[in-house]
Amino acid sequence: MKHLPKHLRPRWRYLAVRIESRPDAGLTRGAFQRELWYSAANLLGDPGSADADLRVFSFAFKDGTGEAVVRVRRGEVERARAALACVADVDGAPVAASVIGVSGTVRACEEKYMRGPPEACDEKRVVFRDADTRALFRDALRDVRSDGRWTGATSLDTE
């Protein structure tokens, strides 16, 4: 179809979103997009969800952390923020998505807020709560695996 004249094209805002989950979560763009649409439809209703028109653009996720660019109609940023806050789990893994910045173009959004692919994390043995277990390290953060459950910890909690 022919392009719309410039004054009729929709105006967009691009949200830089930081995503965090468990280190073994296999989060994909498709699953995150689906969950975001569900969350928007549940919170804002079908009309609100259509108005916000949330779409996940770039998406990178590895070892429990990632970032994405989410497109939203101009003027709907706060509603998009609320819908993103309501994304609590994707495919059974708990997920936290928070807006770290808003830009008028994808490029500005990526240049200003994106930090590139996350560093790979190391796996080491640690002593946590008097038990010897395995943990994934990223900077000062530790994700400890014990009895089939993940526990969030930091360097202050482990030996």
Add this chain to the structure above:
Amino acid sequence: MYEAATAHPAGESTVSRLAATASRLGYAGLVVRNSRDSVVPGTFDSLKRYADAVESEFGVDVVRSVELEDDRGQLRTTVRDLRDSYTIVAVSGGSPERNRLALETPEVDVLTEPMTGQGDVNHILARAAAENGVRFEFDFGPALRKTGGERVQALRGLRKLREMVEYYDAPFVCSVRAESHLELRAPRDVAALGAEIGFDAEQVKEGFAEWGGLVERNRELMDEAFVAPGVRRGKPEGAFRDDPEEGGCEE
């Protein structure tokens, strides 16, 4: 702004991990609302040391708090026993009797999750809260994490509580009742959610700031130098003579 969360072993993240995430989300402090179980890892010998280490590492003030779920008969005694050892004493609501008892006890700082389970509020309880300075907690957890009927019930509860709080000008705090660092949300994101469900965004932010106000007030009250409002115990007499500017009674 402060947030109150449940830490390991009751929750899924340790105090320091919650603090690391809270710091990134823009909170100045974290109220650890565990029910009397130990949250201190083996590497530290007291909560004070651990809290200092967390503050220097992540820049978040860790506040010692307790959330009581005692029966009606023991609740008042427990509150009085624990008042001096915890900066914030909260009572978990969820039944009409416990809601009422908590709101009629001025020593209680916060009545948490007043609308869950069988819990409810009415004009009498809202008035008691305003008179005794007991804060209602707006619990945004179910609104964020639940779906369907449970969420509808939670939203209905939030609305009723908000109407009571606004009419009687009762004090309140806000929280998402996180049990892991993945459940914490930035104040701005919660405010955006609040705006969708009928709150004023500023109101939600005030609710987060109110935890900080409570902490400051209670620390002042628990300080050894505190005598009465506006009166503080000063330095010994010698110091008073040397420097009349310091010591004695300060206004």
